[in-house]
Amino acid sequence: MTAPGRKPSRRRKGWHKLFEPLKPRREGTMSAGMILIVVLLAFGVAVLLNADATLRKSNAKGDGIRNEIARTVASVTDVLQINFFRNSIDSALGKNQGTNIDVEELLRQQAEAESAAAAADAQKVPELAAPTPTEPMKIWVGGDSITQTFGTSFQRITQSTGIFTPTLDFHISTGLARPDYFNWPEHLVKNVFPADPKILVIMFGANDGQNMVDTNNKVLVRFSEPWIVEYRRRVAATMDLLKDPKNQRLTIWCGPPPMGPGTKTQGMDELSYIYWGEAQSRPWIQYFDTWPFFSDSEYMFAGNLPNADGVVRGMRQKDNVHFSTVGGDRMSWAVIDRIGKLVNITAGNVTPPPSQGAPPSLVERSELPPQMAGAE
Amino acid sequence: MLFPTIDFGIFFLVVFTVSWLLRPHRIAWRWFILAASCVFYGWWDWNYLMLLFLSIGLNWFLGLMIARALSPEGDRTNASRWLVRIAVIANLGILGYFKYFDFFVSTISERLRSIGITVDGPMLNIVLPIGISFFTFQAMSYVIDIGRGQWRKPLNFLDFAVYLSFFAHLVAGPIVRASEFAPQLDETPDPRYVRSGEAFMLIFRGMVKKVVISSYLATQIVDPVFANPDSYGPAAVLLAIYAYAIQIYADFSGYTDIAIGIALLLGIRFPQNFDSPYIALSLQDFWNRWHMTLSRWLRDYLYIPLGGNRGSKSMMYRNLFLVMIIGGLWHGANWTFVVWGALHGGYLIAERVVREKWKGHELGLPQVMVKSMQWFLVFNFVCFAWVFFRAQSIDGAFTLLSRLFASSGSTAGVSLLLVFVIVASVASQFVPQRFPQKAEVWFATWAPALQIAALAGGLVLIDALGPEGIAPFIYFQF
Numbered sequence: 135m136t137a138p139g140r141k142p143s144r145r146r147k148g149w150h151k152l153f154e155p156l157k158p159r160r161e162g163t164m165s166a167g168m169i170l171i172v173v174l175l176a177f178g179v180a181v182l183l184n185a186d187a188t189l190r191k192s193n194a195k196g197d198g199i200r201n202e203i204a205r206t207v208a209s210v211t212d213v214l215q216i217n218f219f220r221n222s223i224d225s226a227l228g229k230n231q232g233t234n235i236d237v238e239e240l241l242r243q244q245a246e247a248e249s250a251a252a253a254a255d256a257q258k259v260p261e262l263a264a265p266t267p268t269e270p271m272k273i274w275v276g277g278d279s280i281t282q283t284f285g286t287s288f289q290r291i292t293q294s295t296g297i298f299t300p301t302l303d304f305h306i307s308t309g310l311a312r313p314d315y316f317n318w319p320e321h322l323v324k325n326v327f328p329a330d331p332k333i334l335v336i337m338f339g340a341n342d343g344q345n346m347v348d349t350n351n352k353v354l355v356r357f358s359e360p361w362i363v364e365y366r367r368r369v370a371a372t373m374d375l376l377k378d379p380k381n382q383r384l385t386i387w388c389g390p391p392p393m394g395p396g397t398k399t400q401g402m403d404e405l406s407y408i409y410w411g412e413a414q415s416r417p418w419i420q421y422f423d424t425w426p427f428f429s430d431s432e433y434m435f436a437g438n439l440p441n442a443d444g445v446v447r448g449m450r451q452k453d454n455v456h457f458s459t460v461g462g463d464r465m466s467w468a469v470i471d472r473i474g475k476l477v478n479i480t481a482g483n484v485t486p487p488p489s490q491g492a493p494p495s496l497v498e499r500s501e502l503p504p505q506m507a508g509a510e
Numbered sequence: 511m512l513f514p515t516i517d518f519g520i521f522f523l524v525v526f527t528v529s530w531l532l533r534p535h536r537i538a539w540r541w542f543i544l545a546a547s548c549v550f551y552g553w554w555d556w557n558y559l560m561l562l563f564l565s566i567g568l569n570w571f572l573g574l575m576i577a578r579a580l581s582p583e584g585d586r587t588n589a590s591r592w593l594v595r596i597a598v599i600a601n602l603g604i605l606g607y608f609k610y611f612d613f614f615v616s617t618i619s620e621r622l623r624s625i626g627i628t629v630d631g632p633m634l635n636i637v638l639p640i641g642i643s644f645f646t647f648q649a650m651s652y653v654i655d656i657g658r659g660q661w662r663k664p665l666n667f668l669d670f671a672v673y674l675s676f677f678a679h680l681v682a683g684p685i686v687r688a689s690e691f692a693p694q695l696d697e698t699p700d701p702r703y704v705r706s707g708e709a710f711m712l713i714f715r716g717m718v719k720k721v722v723i724s725s726y727l728a729t730q731i732v733d734p735v736f737a738n739p740d741s742y743g744p745a746a747v748l749l750a751i752y753a754y755a756i757q758i759y760a761d762f763s764g765y766t767d768i769a770i771g772i773a774l775l776l777g778i779r780f781p782q783n784f785d786s787p788y789i790a791l792s793l794q795d796f797w798n799r800w801h802m803t804l805s806r807w808l809r810d811y812l813y814i815p816l817g818g819n820r821g822s823k824s825m826m827y828r829n830l831f832l833v834m835i836i837g838g839l840w841h842g843a844n845w846t847f848v849v850w851g852a853l854h855g856g857y858l859i860a861e862r863v864v865r866e867k868w869k870g871h872e873l874g875l876p877q878v879m880v881k882s883m884q885w886f887l888v889f890n891f892v893c894f895a896w897v898f899f900r901a902q903s904i905d906g907a908f909t910l911l912s913r914l915f916a917s918s919g920s921t922a923g924v925s926l927l928l929v930f931v932i933v934a935s936v937a938s939q940f941v942p943q944r945f946p947q948k949a950e951v952w953f954a955t956w957a958p959a960l961q962i963a964a965l966a967g968g969l970v971l972i973d974a975l976g977p978e979g980i981a982p983f984i985y986f987q988f
Contacts, residue, residue: 152959162707162951166530169706169775172958173526176965177519183970188516219967223974286902302902303737325734328920459616 183219185211193345193353259417260384262332264478265297271477274331276303277338280390280456284337287462288469291490295470297482301331309338310368311346319372333477334376335469337388339409340455343401357401362408369412373419384476385419386469391428392435394454403503410502420476423498427468428461439464443488460490467491472498511553513768514717514972521550522772525677529776530701540668540695543676550677551641558639562675565604569649570670572597576656577664584659594657598650605646608639613843641681643840645674647807652688654811661688669695678773682765684783685803691778699777707954709774710961711946714968716767719760721976723935727757731923736900739910743919747910749928754900755893756935759787762801786939788892791884793857796892804840808833827862831855846898846907853895889936 152171158164164172181188185208192204211217265271273292275285281304292298303326305316313319318338326334346354346364354361376385389406406425413421428449430436437454440446441464449461457465467486474484511518525546532539552559572593579590652670655661665673665688673691735742735750742750763784770780783803790796797805809818816829831852838851873880901907913919953961 152962153957155957156955158703158954160703162705162954163703164706164954166526166701166704168958169704170523170527170530172706172961172965174523175962176969177523179962179966180969181516183966184973187973220970220974223971227974299740301737301740305733305737321734324922325920328922329740459612 181207182211182214182216185220186217187220187224190347193347258381259420259476260378260381262382262384262477264481266481267296270297270299271333272301272329272331273298273333273335274301274303274326274329275335275337276305276326277336277388278305278309278341280340281337283451283457283459283462284465285462287457287459288335288466291463291466291470295479295482295484297479297484301329309340309342310365310372311342311344319375322372322375332383333473334383334385335388336376336385337390339405340390340393340402342405357404362404365405366408366412369408373412373416377416377418381418383418384473386422386472387413387419388422388465388469389424391424391457391465392433394435394437394450407502407504420472422469422472423502424465426496426498427464427492440493441489442486442491442493445489463490464492468496511550513765513772514721514976517553521546526775533698533701533777536696536698537668540672543672544668547672547675547677547680551675551680554640561604561608561639561642562645563671565601565645565649566667566671566674568600569597569653569674570665570667572600573653573656573661573664573670576653577661580657580659586657586659590657594654597653597657601646601650601653605642608642610839610843617845644683644685645680647685647804647840648679648687649674651685651807651811655687655689665692676773676778678769678776678778679780682762682769683801683803684766684769684780685807686780690781694778701777704777705774707950707952708947709771710953710965711950712767712771712774714965715946716764716769716771717969717972719764719767721764721972723931724757724760724764725976726931727753727760727928730925730928732757732900734923736902736906736910739906739913742913743916743921744914746919746921746924747913747916749924749932751893751897751910752932753928755788755889755896756932758896758899759784760935788889788936789885789939790888790892791881793854793861793888793891796888797854797858804837808837812836827859830858830862834858841899845904846901849904849907850895850899853898857891857895 156164156168185204189201189204189208192201208217262271263269275281275288275292277285281302285302285304289300289302292300305321310318342365343356345356346361348354348360348364354364373385373387376383387409389409390402393400393402403425406423410421410423413419425433428436428439435454437448437450438446439449441460447460448458449464450456451458467490470479470484470486471491473479511521525543528542529539529546532542548559548562551562576590576593576597579587579593581587652661652665652673656664664670669692670688672695673686673688676686676691679686730753731746731750732754735746736754739747766780766783770783773780781803783801785799785802787796787799790799813829813833816832817825818829819826832855834855835848835851838847838849838854841847841850897910898904898907901910953964956964
């Protein structure tokens with residue numbers, strides 16, 4: 135009943151409910167329908183507020199429908215100017231101020247140490263003192279997930295030689311394409327060089343076949359010509375960073391192995407060519423050509439290969455990307471053999487058992503074939 | 511599919527909507543949840559769905575056979591005992607094949623190599639199927655419970671498939687028992703009263719723990735120091751050890767918080783898996799608070815069948831030690847996990863011996879001081895054991911520990927913020943449960959628009975504070 139002369143009170147309906155405090159009949163509860171509205175709208179608002187960050191990640195991951203959606207959402211938020219919230223947080227945190235490696239800054243940190251004398255000396259392959267059991271040599275092996283199995287083998291085998299003190303340092307990460315994810319040059323300067331390893335064995339890059347963002351926030355499509363120019367620049371800067379002022383550090387830069395069928399990694403030959411090319415003018419970097427050891431006579435991927443004892447074994451894990459333990463052992467002995475050509479390591483037990491080492495007939499290529507820019 | 515991703519957000523919105531629409535239709539709901547769980551698991555590798563269904567089919571069939579083999583009164587018979595043994599062996603066989611085969615082959619090869627015999631055993635080199643340890647343990651608990659006569663009526667195939675594959679607990683627990691899950695399948699929760707306050711808080715808290723705290727500690731100090739301990743000095747190493755204790759707690763309990771919150775939004779309640787473990791005053795107390803569903807599993811299906819507290823003290827200690835070693839090995843195929851388990855087994859035995867010896871003795875110190883000392887010892891014992899859990903090898907663990915006494919070394923990564931995060935994370939565990947519970951109830955009274963703003967702002971903040979990309983949860987590998 136309504137009092138005479140008064141309008142009937144109308145219950146507020148629809149969107150007004152969104153602004154009224156809830157009075158749940160049971161403590162801490164809400165209806166499933168209201169939860170759906172709250173979650174849907176919260177998720178939608180978060181996607182809009184976060185559009186720039188989502189686009190940044192999407193740009194790096196590659197093309198496709200996700201990237202198209204991310205671009206569309208980001209352009210909407212640009213117009214609406216609602217990306218300021220996330221961008222302000224990033225700015226306050228000092229994050230995502232461009233994804234370019236600040237190698238120049240890192241290089242400046244080393245500039246004092248790099249005297250003219252050192253520069254002259256560095257034009258030669260570093261001449262390292264021969265390690266002995268009483269004075270073992272510090273050797274560091276690091277890289278991405280491929281280095282996990284290879285590095286574990288390498289650590290075990292170098293330890294067993296009696297003349298090396300190995301350190302394994304792998305990070306599930308990209309190489310040089312996504313320094314915002316893991317910054318290898320920074321890691322090398324901050325965490326690796328202070329331990330003063332005499333030999334560094336580096337192996338990363340298998341995940342680098344992805345788009346990059348340059349200093350102007352422009353997306354460089356993977357393996358396009360501008361991408362290669364930028365990637366080459368990063369490789370060159372990292373190699374320069376590896377130069378020791380006293381020329382007492384040798385780096386074995388291992389190219390990524392060929393990847394098998396069904397893998398998403400692409401362009402390993404392109405990356406190898408860039409590494410090899412940049413290493414040619416830097417004697418402190420010795421490029422190690424992985425391909426002959428993990429491919430057939432045509433340099434095509436081979437998952438099963440014979441070792442020196444003639445027994446065929448599986449070199450790779452089921453994903454056709456990562457090494458098996460056997461593959462890691464084979465790779466390790468090949469790298470040790472390469473080190474042996476540059477440093478006198480005869481004081482150690484450096485002869486591979488035939489069941490672990492590659493057939494002696496396998497040798498690295500003296501020159502890598504040039505690649506076509508833009509070809510995946 | 512990882513929880514804190516846009517992919518999962520979209521997936522969950524669809525599942526949540528359809529699930530509540532289908533909830534009154536019990537069979538349709540079950541088929542839908544099973545399909546959703548397959549999509550969730552298949553997102554990593556569709557091939558491993560076959561393994562999941564092998565486990566479902568095998569355990570459902572054996573459960574049925576075991577139930578039929580029991581006496582009419584539900585007592586065990588010779589046939590039921592044999593069938594339980596077959597079920598346990600089959601489950602352990604599958605787990606062993608995928609998880610431990612390479613470990614045993616490489617260990618034997620290494621031993622033979624050390625005595626001059628070179629034998630290259632056949633290595634499988636297969637990627638460990640995600641969550642295999644969790645769903646295998648759940649399946650084993652089901653068949654063993656039936657064999658014990660605790661389940662008179664085995665689940666039908668669909669119910670069992672939903673139980674074992676339910677996406678919220680599939681890949682990293684909690685280890686939910688059929689007796690906890692199955693009765694909820696027959697209930698029809700009221701869609702007007704979904705525990706949103708608790709669920710939102712759990713999900714939000716879990717994401718902060720995983721995306722912000724765990725990731726920060728991992729990248730800031732834990733990963734660099736554990737990868738390269740030789741370079742670091744005592745301060746960095748000590749902080750890395752404490753940071754790892756927080757990282758693994760934040761990572762794992764963060765996952766279970768999200769899992770419990772998600773299940774709650776769908777009207778399913780999971781058991782609690784963590785209860786502020788770092789406030790424990792004894793090691794026994796720690797294990798009552800850490801990974802509680804695994805502790806219960808080990809107690810009921812291993813410790814008690816081994817003899818438990820029955821028999822002599824030496825037998826009890828043996829049982830305790832064995833259970834902890836097997837618990838360690840459950841976490842992974844590496845000797846580091848065995849050492850971690852052995853350390854905890856040793857701690858628990860030592861604690862019991864000391865407690866026996868000190869019974870009736872008083873230190874004469876204020877209670878607060880005694881409790882503080884107990885807390886300090888337990889926390890540091892646990893942190894010490896974590897070193898072996900995290901290290902890549904036993905040698906690596908000793909190298910790291912030796913750096914605690916080094917005279918020099920890098921302090922890279924050490925900062926006031928890091929110390930604050932570690933201290934605040936430990937301190938937060940002392941906050942009484944009633945405060946977050948009150949906050950949950952309060953949050954549910956907020957106007958929906960305010961809840962939307964808070965949740966959206968929270969998501970953006972978490973994404974901004976976290977690293978680019980989400981690392982897999984640590985416990986996915988177990």
